[in-house]
Amino acid sequence: MTFYRSCFDGDLEMTYVRETPMRDGMPPALHDRVIYAHLAAGAIELSATDWLHQTRAPRVGNTVAVYLSGGDEEELRTFFDRLAVEADPELLDELHELPFGLYGHLQDRFGVHWFFRGEPASAS
Numbered sequence: 001m002t003f004y005r006s007c008f009d010g011d012l013e014m015t016y017v018r019e020t021p022m023r024d025g026m027p028p029a030l031h032d033r034v035i036y037a038h039l040a041a042g043a044i045e046l047s048a049t050d051w052l053h054q055t056r057a058p059r060v061g062n063t064v065a066v067y068l069s070g071g072d073e074e075e076l077r078t079f080f081d082r083l084a085v086e087a088d089p090e091l092l093d094e095l096h097e098l099p100f101g102l103y104g105h106l107q108d109r110f111g112v113h114w115f116f117r118g119e120p121a122s123a124s
Helices: 002-008 021-025 073-083
Strands: 011-016 034-041 044-048 065-069 093-098 101-107 113-118
Touching: 002 034, 002 044, 002 073, 044 065, 073 093, 073 101, 073 113
Parallel strands: 065 113
Antiparallel strands: 011 034, 034 044, 093 101, 101 113
């Protein structure tokens, strides 16, 4: 999330398992995991958590995707370009206009899929 804060220039708050009453029901190995992270950057907000499931194994593709909406075309383009650094070029759909508005997709350098949705350029 600190990388994402560097992309969005927002305020980041993180709560760890050890800081909550949930720690009593979880093994000590999970106490340093993030139970809730919130990043606010103007009209954009992201929330996240670490993988906490105790009986399933995390694998690439089953842990997270982020859907980002809001902001104008210039703002979305800025965030898209920052997240696209070292992104998988085969999984990159440039931010572009579709009948329902702006759309883009990428898989960032951490393997996280990002889906972008903005208002049509004509609405700006």
